[in-house]
Amino acid sequence: MSAGSAQADRALAMVGLGRMGSSMLRRLARAGFPVCGYDVADAARAALADEPHVVTVASLAEAVAMLRPPRAVWIMLPAGAITNQSIEAVAALLSPGDVILDGGNADYHDSLRQADALAARGLHFIDVGVSGGVWGLTEGYGLMFGGPQAAVAPLLPLFQALAPAPDRGWVHCGPSGSGHYTKMVHNGIEYGAMQAYAEGFALLHAKQEFALDVAAIAEAWRHGTVVRSWLLDLAAGELRSDPVMDQVVPVVADSGEGRWTVREGLDLGVPLPVTAAALNVRLASQGRGDYGARFLARLRNAFGGHAVKQRS
Amino acid sequence: MSAGSAQADRALAMVGLGRMGSSMLRRLARAGFPVCGYDVADAARAALADEPHVVTVASLAEAVAMLRPPRAVWIMLPAGAITNQSIEAVAALLSPGDVILDGGNADYHDSLRQADALAARGLHFIDVGVSGGVWGLTEGYGLMFGGPQAAVAPLLPLFQALAPAPDRGWVHCGPSGSGHYTKMVHNGIEYGAMQAYAEGFALLHAKQEFALDVAAIAEAWRHGTVVRSWLLDLAAGELRSDPVMDQVVPVVADSGEGRWTVREGLDLGVPLPVTAAALNVRLASQGRGDYGARFLARLRNAFGGHAVKQRS
Numbered sequence: 001m002s003a004g005s006a007q008a009d010r011a012l013a014m015v016g017l018g019r020m021g022s023s024m025l026r027r028l029a030r031a032g033f034p035v036c037g038y039d040v041a042d043a044a045r046a047a048l049a050d051e052p053h054v055v056t057v058a059s060l061a062e063a064v065a066m067l068r069p070p071r072a073v074w075i076m077l078p079a080g081a082i083t084n085q086s087i088e089a090v091a092a093l094l095s096p097g098d099v100i101l102d103g104g105n106a107d108y109h110d111s112l113r114q115a116d117a118l119a120a121r122g123l124h125f126i127d128v129g130v131s132g133g134v135w136g137l138t139e140g141y142g143l144m145f146g147g148p149q150a151a152v153a154p155l156l157p158l159f160q161a162l163a164p165a166p167d168r169g170w171v172h173c174g175p176s177g178s179g180h181y182t183k184m185v186h187n188g189i190e191y192g193a194m195q196a197y198a199e200g201f202a203l204l205h206a207k208q209e210f211a212l213d214v215a216a217i218a219e220a221w222r223h224g225t226v227v228r229s230w231l232l233d234l235a236a237g238e239l240r241s242d243p244v245m246d247q248v249v250p251v252v253a254d255s256g257e258g259r260w261t262v263r264e265g266l267d268l269g270v271p272l273p274v275t276a277a278a279l280n281v282r283l284a285s286q287g288r289g290d291y292g293a294r295f296l297a298r299l300r301n302a303f304g305g306h307a308v309k310q311r312s
Numbered sequence: 313m314s315a316g317s318a319q320a321d322r323a324l325a326m327v328g329l330g331r332m333g334s335s336m337l338r339r340l341a342r343a344g345f346p347v348c349g350y351d352v353a354d355a356a357r358a359a360l361a362d363e364p365h366v367v368t369v370a371s372l373a374e375a376v377a378m379l380r381p382p383r384a385v386w387i388m389l390p391a392g393a394i395t396n397q398s399i400e401a402v403a404a405l406l407s408p409g410d411v412i413l414d415g416g417n418a419d420y421h422d423s424l425r426q427a428d429a430l431a432a433r434g435l436h437f438i439d440v441g442v443s444g445g446v447w448g449l450t451e452g453y454g455l456m457f458g459g460p461q462a463a464v465a466p467l468l469p470l471f472q473a474l475a476p477a478p479d480r481g482w483v484h485c486g487p488s489g490s491g492h493y494t495k496m497v498h499n500g501i502e503y504g505a506m507q508a509y510a511e512g513f514a515l516l517h518a519k520q521e522f523a524l525d526v527a528a529i530a531e532a533w534r535h536g537t538v539v540r541s542w543l544l545d546l547a548a549g550e551l552r553s554d555p556v557m558d559q560v561v562p563v564v565a566d567s568g569e570g571r572w573t574v575r576e577g578l579d580l581g582v583p584l585p586v587t588a589a590a591l592n593v594r595l596a597s598q599g600r601g602d603y604g605a606r607f608l609a610r611l612r613n614a615f616g617g618h619a620v621k622q623r624s
Contacts, residue, residue, distance in 0.1 A: 131537035142537030144529065146522070169535030171528050178522040182529055185512045189539050192508025195586040200501035203573065206580045210458075210490040216483050217456065217494055223481030225443035225454030227501045229541030261515065268518045273593060274507040277585035 010036045010055065012158055013063040013073045015086055017044040017056070020103070020130065021076035023137040024162055029053035031161035038063040060086075064093040071098040072155055074128075079104040079256065087114055096122025099151045103128045105187070107260055108180040111146070115176030124151035125176050129183020130162075140164030144171050144186070146178035181264075188261030188275045190231075191254075195278035197227075197235055205244075215239040252282040322348045322367065324470055325375040325385045327398055329356040329368070332415070332442065333388035335449040336474055341365035343473035350375040376405040383410040384467055386440075391416040391568065399426060408434030411463045415440045417499070417569055420492040423458070427488030436463035437488050441495020442474075452476030456483050456498070458490035500573030500587045502543075503566075507590035509539075509547055517556075527551040564594040 014025045017039035028035050029051055036055040039045050045056035057063050064071060073090045077083045083104045090100055100123060102111065111127040118125045126147030132139060141162045145152065152172055163169035173182045204212045218236035222228050242248075258279040265272035283289065300306040326337045329351035340347050341363055348367040351357050357368035369375050376383060385402045389395045395416045402412055412435060414423065423439040430437045438459030444451060453474045457464065464484055475481035485494045516524045530548035534540050554560075570591040577584035595601065612618040 131533075131539075133538065136536065140536045142533060142535060142540075144532060164536040169532055169537075171525075171532035173524055173529065174522045178519075178524060181519060181522060182516065182524065185515045186533065186537060186539055188515070189508045189512035192511065192586060193505045193539060193541075196501045196504025196508060196590075199504065199577070199582070199584045199587050200497045202582050203497045203500070203576060203580065203584070204494065206582050207490075207493060207576075210486045210493060212485055212490060212494065213483075217485065220456060220481055220483035221443075221454060221498065223454060224448065224452045224476040225481075225498060226445065226542065227443075227498055227505060228454075229505070229543070230538065231541070261512075264515060264519075265511070268515065270511075270514050270518050271593075272511045272515070273589035274504060274586050275511050277589045278508075281583075281585060 008066060009068050010034050010066040011068065011072070012036075012155075013038060013067055013071075015039075015060065015063070015073060015075045015090065016077040017041075017048060018076070019134065020136070021074075022048055023134070024074075024076065024103075024130070024141065025054055026051050027137055027140070028158060028161055033158060033161060036063050036066045060089055061093055064090070069095070069098070070154065071095070072101065072158075073099070074101040074103055076103045076130075079106040079110075084110070084114075087118075091118060091121065091123055094123055097124070099124040099126060099147075099155065101126045101128050101145075101155075102180075103130045105129070105183060105255065105257055106180050107256070108177045108184060111180045112177040115147070124148055126151055126155070127176060127179040128159075129179050129186060131183070131186060136162075140169055142169050142186075144173050144179050144182040146173045146180065146182070147176045184257050184260050184264070187257035188272070191258045191261070191278040191282070192274040193229070193231060195274075195281055197231060198281075200227075201235070201239070213243070215243045250285055251287075252285045254279065254282045254286075258282065320378060321380050322346050322378040323380065323384070324348075324467075325350060325379055325383075327351075327372065327375070327385060327387045327402065328389040329353075329360060330388070331446060332448070333386075334360055335446070336386075336388065336415075336442070336453065337366055338363050339449055339452070340470060340473055345470060345473060348375050348378045372401055373405060376402070381407070381410070382466065383407070384413065384470075385411070386413040386415055388415045388442075391418040391422075396422070396426075399430075403430060403433060403435055406435055409436075411436040411438060411459075411467065413438045413440050413457075413467075414492075415442045417441070417495060417567065418492050419568070419572055420489045420496060423492045424489040427459070436460055438463055438467070439488055439491040441491050441498060443495070443498060448474075452481055454481050454498075456485050456491050456494040458485050458492065458494075459488045496569050496572050496576070499569035500584070503570045503573070503590040503594070504586040505541070505543060507586075507593055509543060510593075512539075513547070513551070525555070527555045562597055563599075564597045566591065566594045566598075570594065 011033045012035045014021045014037045017037045025035055025037050034053050038057050048054050048056050075083055075086050115125040126145050128145040131142035143159050143163055159170045160166040173179050201214055204214050218239050262276045262279055297308045301308045323345045324347045326333050326349045329349045337347055337349050346365050350369050360366050360368050387398050427437040438457050440457040443454035455471055455475055471482045472478035485491050513526055516526050530551050574588045574591055609620045613620045
């Protein structure tokens with residue numbers, strides 16, 4: 001559909017048509033909601049040309065002009081400066097009573113600030129944690145959102161369409177900030193649970209005398225066991241295609257939420273030994289523990305004369 | 313069915329008719345296998361009187377006499393002395409070619425020793441890790457077993473009947489010992505994954521300003537999110553009935569497999585920070601860190617004059 005044919009009848013504008021934003025827009029459109037999408041990249045907009053009920057536009061102003069009031073603009077961009085700039089740019093185009101949703105993995109402290117700043121201008125802010133990744137288009141997204149009930153209520157049908165089913169997979173957590181807080185905790189759990197599996201499969205792999213088939217064990221564990229889970233489903237698929245993974249560089253990125261979770265544990269005085277250990281494994285994998293390892297090597301040498309390996 | 317009417321036509325004898333053994337026997341019987349069960353406790357035997365195709369007997373000799381050769385006797389008792397004594401008692405009644413299965417959570421080092429000792433007498437040993445707990449009767453049991461192929465092959469139909477489905481949820485891991493090794497690792501993962509959830513829900517509960525409904529969040533997370541799992545399904549049920557749990561004494565037992573897993577990591581030189589942290593949480597919950605805490609309190613007092621609380 002060309003932008004020219006559109007009226008102010010769109011239920012939602014999505015800002016950011018990357019992997020997540022474009023798939024969410026498709027899921028909404030396929031549920032019957034007329035939506036529009038904006039992205040700075042021509043290619044991102046063009047990729048949605050095949051989707052009926054989706055209009056893409058090349059400016060925020062065009063996107064906002066297409067919305068039926070109260071307008072709802074969903075920012076789906078990387079957390080941080082880009083998201084904050086977009087929220088500011090969108091806010092300048094909206095009117096009191098309109099709603100900005102942030103679906104990125106923002107620090108919930110940022111969301112609290114955004115909510116206050118926008119409220120002072122009569123705008124609502126809803127922070128939405130979105131889980132499900134690349135499988136969301138077909139399986140639905142897990143949604144946890146925070147914001148005032150008055151702003152949330154008119155948008156519930158959209159949340160229900162994005163969720164795995166209208167009656168499940170979404171939760172209105174509480175006030176603004178609580179959605180991203182809940183998503184932060186979700187991702188903290190993800191760190192710990194993933195590391196638990198990683199350690200278990202490392203032990204299976206290391207037990208050479210048994211020559212264990214890690215892929216077969218993962219597959220068997222998917223059914224009837226206490227550790228069955230969606231993460232295990234994914235792991236079984238990965239191990240089936242590549243059980244040894246010896247061409248994979250052993251570096252694991254961390255995108256902020258693990259650190260925020262551990263920091264929150266410190267702020268609240270709640271011990272998080274597993275979450276912190278899982279985060280530390282990722283940090284060490286990035287080489288961030290190397291100075292400490294060099295220090296230990298030198299110290300062992302200093303008191304015991306143990307050999308220190310020098311880079312050649 | 314009374315014991316008197318039985319012939320040597322039973323496919324398996326179960327020794328130990330507790331929660332696990334009796335449910336497994338029921339699942340086998342309902343799949344059409346004639347089986348017999350033995351337990352020292354009259355009540356445990358009587359509880360199975362309602363189950364067609366199950367015969368219960370009051371002695372091991374009677375149980376063994378009912379089996380068609382090669383005889384298969386499945387020990388389903390707590391790991392350790394009781395299991396070891398039962399294996400010895402059963403072995404004395406069997407003939408070369410017969411099979412003893414151990415479905416308890418034994419230390420795999422014990423299983424290796426049992427397999428060697430029994431092999432010297434011409435008997436096969438299969439160590440079976442069984443997962444699924446109280447849900448196994450209806451949902452099937454996750455099974456991971458180790459033992460010689462010649463002993464495993466004739467029993468495969470029984471494993472397939474116990475599993476969630478004939479084609480899934482079971483794995484022949486490798487030689488004797490590998491079944492309990494794999495189950496040990498499974499339970500190690502369970503420790504870490506459970507603790508990951510525990511920490512996440514503790515953070516949700518502690519964030520009082522958001523007044524989060526932990527039960528609603530757990531329920532929502534079950535659908536579409538990365539952390540969905542069977543453990544989360546259970547957690548959602550628990551939180552629904554009692555989200556604060558303030559009448560639950562915060563002590564978590566450990567039944568050995570966590571310690572074995574961490575020890576195995578040390579033996580193999582595989583770092584297991586999350587598994588060890590999860591185990592340490594349980595040990596501390598049992599008061600086993602109290603001496604250390606008292607020591608720290610005294611030491612803070614010694615160098616900084618910080619108050620030490622005395623028991624009244």
